[in-house]
Amino acid sequence: MFRGIDTGELSVTELRRLQAPRENGAILAEPPLDQAGRLIADNRQRFQQPGPDFFGRSWADIRRQAREEAFEAAKSYLTEAGEPIPPLRGTALFLAGHQPDLFHPGVWIKNFALNGLAKAHGATPLNLIVDSDAAKTLFIRVPKLNSVSTKGRIEPDQVTMTTIPIGRWKPEIPYEELAVTDESMFDGVAREVAPMLKDGGLQSIFESFWREAIQQGQRTDLLGERLAAARRTFERRWNCHNLEIPLSRVCQTKGFAWFACHLLAHLTRFHEVYNGSLRAYRNRYHLRSRSHPVPELTTQNGWMEAPFWAWRAKQAMRRPLFARFRETGIELRLEGEALATLPWSDQDSQQPARAIKTINAWRELEHNGIKIRSRALMTTLYARLFLGEIFIHGIGGGKYDELTDMIIRDFYRLEPPKYLVLSGTLQLPLPSFPSHPMDCRRLAGELRDLRWNPQRHLTGGADTEPVTSTNHSELNQLINEKTAWMARCPETLADRRQRFQELRKLTGLLQPLVSPEEKQLQAKLEACKREVEANRILQSREYPFCLYPEETVRPFLTQFL
Numbered sequence: 001m002f003r004g005i006d007t008g009e010l011s012v013t014e015l016r017r018l019q020a021p022r023e024n025g026a027i028l029a030e031p032p033l034d035q036a037g038r039l040i041a042d043n044r045q046r047f048q049q050p051g052p053d054f055f056g057r058s059w060a061d062i063r064r065q066a067r068e069e070a071f072e073a074a075k076s077y078l079t080e081a082g083e084p085i086p087p088l089r090g091t092a093l094f095l096a097g098h099q100p101d102l103f104h105p106g107v108w109i110k111n112f113a114l115n116g117l118a119k120a121h122g123a124t125p126l127n128l129i130v131d132s133d134a135a136k137t138l139f140i141r142v143p144k145l146n147s148v149s150t151k152g153r154i155e156p157d158q159v160t161m162t163t164i165p166i167g168r169w170k171p172e173i174p175y176e177e178l179a180v181t182d183e184s185m186f187d188g189v190a191r192e193v194a195p196m197l198k199d200g201g202l203q204s205i206f207e208s209f210w211r212e213a214i215q216q217g218q219r220t221d222l223l224g225e226r227l228a229a230a231r232r233t234f235e236r237r238w239n240c241h242n243l244e245i246p247l248s249r250v251c252q253t254k255g256f257a258w259f260a261c262h263l264l265a266h267l268t269r270f271h272e273v274y275n276g277s278l279r280a281y282r283n284r285y286h287l288r289s290r291s292h293p294v295p296e297l298t299t300q301n302g303w304m305e306a307p308f309w310a311w312r313a314k315q316a317m318r319r320p321l322f323a324r325f326r327e328t329g330i331e332l333r334l335e336g337e338a339l340a341t342l343p344w345s346d347q348d349s350q351q352p353a354r355a356i357k358t359i360n361a362w363r364e365l366e367h368n369g370i371k372i373r374s375r376a377l378m379t380t381l382y383a384r385l386f387l388g389e390i391f392i393h394g395i396g397g398g399k400y401d402e403l404t405d406m407i408i409r410d411f412y413r414l415e416p417p418k419y420l421v422l423s424g425t426l427q428l429p430l431p432s433f434p435s436h437p438m439d440c441r442r443l444a445g446e447l448r449d450l451r452w453n454p455q456r457h458l459t460g461g462a463d464t465e466p467v468t469s470t471n472h473s474e475l476n477q478l479i480n481e482k483t484a485w486m487a488r489c490p491e492t493l494a495d496r497r498q499r500f501q502e503l504r505k506l507t508g509l510l511q512p513l514v515s516p517e518e519k520q521l522q523a524k525l526e527a528c529k530r531e532v533e534a535n536r537i538l539q540s541r542e543y544p545f546c547l548y549p550e551e552t553v554r555p556f557l558t559q560f561l
Helices: 012-016 033-046 059-080 105-120 183-199 206-218 223-237 254-265 267-285 346-350 352-367 376-387 395-412 437-452 472-487 493-538 550-558
Strands: 027-030 093-098 124-129 139-145 159-165 243-246 303-312 315-326 329-334 337-342 370-374 390-393 420-424
Touching (some): 033 105, 033 390, 033 420, 059 093, 059 254, 093 376, 105 223, 105 390, 105 420, 105 550, 124 376, 139 183, 159 183, 159 493, 183 206, 206 223, 254 352, 254 370, 267 303, 303 376, 337 352, 370 376, 376 390, 390 395, 437 493, 472 493
Parallel strands (some): 124 243, 390 420
Antiparallel strands (some): 027 420, 303 315, 303 370, 315 329, 329 337
C-alpha cells in the first residue's frame, strides 16, 4: 500500500505531517516513487546553477572531486571487507544512509529503493554507514509468548517483550570506535533470541544473520561493522547490491576537507545562519526545547562551536569542536584541549594554491590521531550538495532536513536539491487480539456514563429487578428528581452549590442499582486494555529486520527492485 502527495516537492506543512503508516505492509513515499524521475531531473538542473566559491575553486569542481573520491573509497572499503563490487553505472550517485544498527524493515526499504531508483535512472547507488553517530541502543527487543493455553491460544498476559544486550554501552562512543568487548556475550545472543522466536512460531532469518555477524568477527572487532556486513550478505542474496561506505571514510577525503575548511573559514557567518535558521524553524513549529531538533552552536570566550564532532583516537568519547581566528591561522580546540592551528589568512580566500596548505593541515589531523566528523545536519548537507543527485531520507531525517534547506539557501546562496522521504510498516507474523484502542475508549466512555448517569440505564419497568428494596415507583421518583435537577439553570453560587449536592446525592442512590452492569463493563474494559497492550507488543513496527521470516520481509523489500 503506497500513499503519497502528488507534488514534485513537499511543502513545509506536508513535510511536518509525515507519519509512519499504521497499516501492516503500508509504505509512505513522499513524493510517490513513480514521480522520482521528475524530482531527479529537477535536481540535475539545480546542480547547474552558479554555486559558491571555495577558495577560488568552483562548486562544480568540488562536487566532482568529492563524488569521485567517495566512489573510489567505497570500492576500496568493500574490497577490504572481502566483498564484491556491485555493477557500476557511471559516477552519478544516488544516496541513502543510516547508522549501522539493527533498524526495522521500514528503514531497510531505503536501501532497496535506492538500488531500484539507481538502476532505473542510470546511476550508482551509494549507501552511507553513519558510523560517526553514537550508539543509542545496544540490545535487541524480542516479543516473547511465555506460554500457550491448552486450547492452543495465547492469552494477553502471556505476551511480554524481552531485551537482550548485544554489547556494552558507553555514552557518546561513535560506532566507528565501538568494539565488541565481550565475545561470549555477542556469540550468546543467538542462543537467547532464537528460542523466543521459535516459541512465537517464527522461522526468522535471525540465526543465519547472527552466524554471519559472528563470522565477521574474524575481520573486525567493531560492532557496527559486523552488523552492516551481515546485512549486506542478505541484500546481495536478494539482488540488492549497492556501493557502501562508512561516513568516517568520507570525512577523510580531500573533497570533504575543502568543504570543512571553507566552512571554518566562514564560521562567523555560518554561526549566524545556522542559529538564525534554527530559531526560525523553532518559531515556525512552536518548539520550546533548546535541543530540538538540534542545539544552537555556542560561543565561549571567543571560541565558536563548529558543526563537527571530534575526539582523539585513544579517547573515543566524541565532543564538540571549537575554533577561533588568530593571526597565525584557525585554532582548533576540543573542550579545554588545544588540537592544532590551521594556516589561514583572508588573503588565502581566493587562492587555491595557498588554501591547499590549510587543506593538508586539516587532513594531517587524522594522521595524528585526531578524528573530526560531521554532525547530523552537516552529514546530509554534504551528501546532498557534494555527493549525490538525490538523497533518500527516513521520516525523521526528512523533517529535520527542512532546517538544512534553510541553511543551504542562506549560507551557500543555493536552491537546495530535493530529496525523497521513504518509510514503511511491517509487523512480525504473530497472532493478535481483536481489541483496538478505540474499543477501550468506547468502553471507558460507557463505564463513565454508567457511573455518573445511572438513570440513563434504568428503565424502571416491570422487567427491572433492582438490587435494593427500592420499588419501581421510588426508582422512577429518583430518576425524575435527578432529571429535574439536571434541567435547572441556577443563577447564584448558592443555587449552583445546592444543585451540585443534590445531583451527587441522587447519583449515589442510583449507582447501586447498576452495580452488576458496572462490574461487567469494568471487566470488559480491563480485558480490552490487556489485549491492546499485548497487540502493542505483537504488532510493533520497531523490531529489528533480522527477526523477520524471509517470506515476510523479502517481498516487502524487493518490491522496490
